[in-house]
Amino acid sequence: MAYTERVRSAWEAIFLLVVLKIPLVYLGFVVWWAIRAEPAPPGSGGDEVGVLAPLTPCGWDEWKLRRPSQRVPRPFRPVGPHARRLAARAET
DSSP: OOHHHHHHHHHHHHHHHTGGGHHHHHHHHHHHHHHHOOOOOTTOSSSOOOOOOOSSOOSTTHHHHOOGGGSOOOOOOOOSHHHHHHHHHHHO
């Protein structure tokens, strides 16, 4: 094993053992800081922040508001062999 190969593997080991630990140290610091932080009392902030409401309804919930009379009835369509047997039994 040549000297250069040993040096290269040493730098790889340093990189893995030291440089890749930096994100773990940062994560530990953030968790430690979050645990130590005390919540601010309510109303201590400057301006009150309200809940934003959309100016116009988006229409996502229109299907909930439809009356049953507006829905189109779907015909019974058997899918599998069990459903076909049930449909045949219902017809007789």
